[in-house]
Amino acid sequence: MSSVLHLLFDIASVLILVFFFCINAFYILFCVLSLIGIFHYRNITTFISFKDVFRLPLVKPISIIAPAYNEEKTIIESVQSLLSLEYPLFEVIVVNDGSTDRTLEKLIRFFHLEKTRRVFRKIVEHKPVKGIYTSPFYPQLVVVDKVNGKKADANNAGLNIARYPLFCDVDSDSILEKDALLKMVRPFLENPEKTVAAGGIIRLSNGCVVRSGQVVSVGMPHSSLARFQVIEYFRAFLGGRTGMSMLKSLMIISGAFGVFRKDIALQCGGYRTDSLGEDMDLVVRMRKHLHERKIPFDIRFIPDPICWTEVPETLVSLARQRKRWHKGLIDILLHNISMLFNPRYGITGLLAMPFYFIFELLGPLIEVAGYVIFALCLIFRQLNSQFAILFFLVAVIMGTILSLLSILLEEYSTHRYPRLQDILIICLYSLLENFVFRQWLALVRAKAFWDYFKGKREWGVMEKKGFATAR
């Protein structure tokens, strides 16, 4: 019995070690590719004034779609930020997705909105629209009031109402930097036929000071939970997405900030309303659609246009958010399982899908399995304590190295944290996150499997503090 148990533990340990080696190899590869990509981007854009894009007569107009659900604390600042963007021609469509708070009321009062009888084509399905509001003082603002149908449904309503060939999907609690659209539209200008979508970087607005819809002072969040997320976002956006974009296998464009070609999105049927990760779902379906029709395409991540967003600062909200993200990932990958290892879908089928499936989807389960095996080994006295301690330390240092590499990427790219003290804090937290936070997050994500297969598909609510405003 003991030898069988020993063999089982050995097999499990080897599998976990192989997984550990592969996942870290991939992450290091992404970081190296990101470094190359960021250097290239920085060099190409040197001496380019993005204001020049303003003068180009062929710049395509953009419809900004901002779904809002119970955003009364941040909605005015966010819409002000969107209206103050520097771009030749754009419209802002705020879709009030049946908010139960004073979101619509605040919008009506602040922007002097009046109900209008605007007509639109219902190309993609969504819940009924109760009213469309426009303002004589802000002609590029349209507010759509509709029955609650969740974010994807609100996005679909926005897509139907959008007038322009490109649309930008943003969260209504986010703040875009003034020149974000000008930077984001560059791939659509350089390669208008092939570029179908582009994503920008998301940064944490927690700890920043906002004035008239713009971040005027960048600071470190005060909460430890938010500080851990600063590093996570660095790793995800600067390390992961830039690297994936370099490999032409980017599968996620954040729903908080992404620009898409409207015709392709509509051909794919718009957003899937029963998906919990509507942003990734759209990109995956766009990839599938274009691969199947053998249409060459490019989906890019640009490490420079910045969108600031508030992240959860309580364990409950963070757990809820991460569970939702992971349930979304499970749903999307299972929904498109036919693409996995399928050469018909090119690099998406052979690299992107397997990566997401093995490392992102199953990663938390394998990590939790590792902890369980560790505990069992301890109980059954099968543990090589020296090896276990050393392996744990290797894992901690490896995690820290990946975080430090992403901090280095931040330093080379946008360099938004001006104080040395901030960088020291981030470095410290990149070490600390390996104790408790990382394990807790793996457990939360692993629990998402349980919830998903039990049929729990609710979105949950995130408590908003609102932006810290400057006088």
Place this chain on the structure above:
Amino acid sequence: MSPSLILVLYSLIFLLLFSASLFVFIISRRILLDRKQARSKRLYLRIEKDILESISLLNPEFTIRVAQKYKPQANVLTKVLLDYGNTITGEVRDQLRIIFNHVMKDRCLKGLSSIRTIRRLQSARLFINFFDPRQSVFLLRLLDDKPIVKLTVINALSRLPSAETFSYVFKAFEEDSGYTVRSYFNIMFSLGNRIEPLIKSYLRKPLSPEKLGLLIELVGAIPLLSLYEDIVEFASHPDKEIRIKVARSLGKLLIPKSVQTLIVLSSDEAWEVKAQAVKSLGKLRNQDTLDILGKSLFSPYWHVRYNAGYGLAEMGEAGLRRLKEVAAQDEDRYARDMSVMVLNDLIYSEAAA
């Protein structure tokens, strides 16, 4: 100690050293950069002060002395020159050119021959800010470079109002293919009506539909009224994209006699052409086309209805009357809703005015 343990131990030591050096690198780089930035800022202010003085004195000798003084600090000087080069025009700009010629020109020329694309690109971009037309030969050899460098060069050449450089631009346009073709629109657009003879001759060449469409669109965008006859010929082109562009350009040229061509295009088999023709008819404000626009409000295509609605709004009193009539009928609710929306929009824009 087992071999696996030794392996893990060595990995740990290596990773520990690597992470420590990475941390030291990040922090020391940041400290150095901060200091460098502070130094550069101080230097920038000093250079800025001297450059402003040379601009106000307009004395080339003084300017040369300023250039010589800051020659060792070429990077900061470049930044000042670029900042001022983008905002200053006219006679005072010559002082900046003197500094450029004394300090940066050689570096730039060397950079133009660099084997690194980025260096060539940056040098070309810097060079075009202050370059002397007589030195365009240095740029011409980059015309066979990668698309991004080539476009930068063409952009620079387009600043020279000479027939020779225009022909370079058009030759490159004819030879290029792929996504860079659209970039020529911006370059040619900036050349204005000086390129009219070239567009006329290229419209007669056997170009790809994409290039042909781009030239037709340019005729409307600049606008080149004398090329009206040349683009009207393409109104019956088999490619619908070309017909759309003809309709769009005619709406920009606003030549009254183009109404006939647009009426024909408004009954085109492709709805996209119809929509564009209806839009252009609205802009022409020819009262004889009221019926066509009114009928287009009942089109099964949303875009045609939309353009017809706003086209009627442009027609003035008669157009508004027609919109009100359609808004009052119940036979076609799509046409009615569109008219109501346009009328609503008009009320808003008047309120805003």
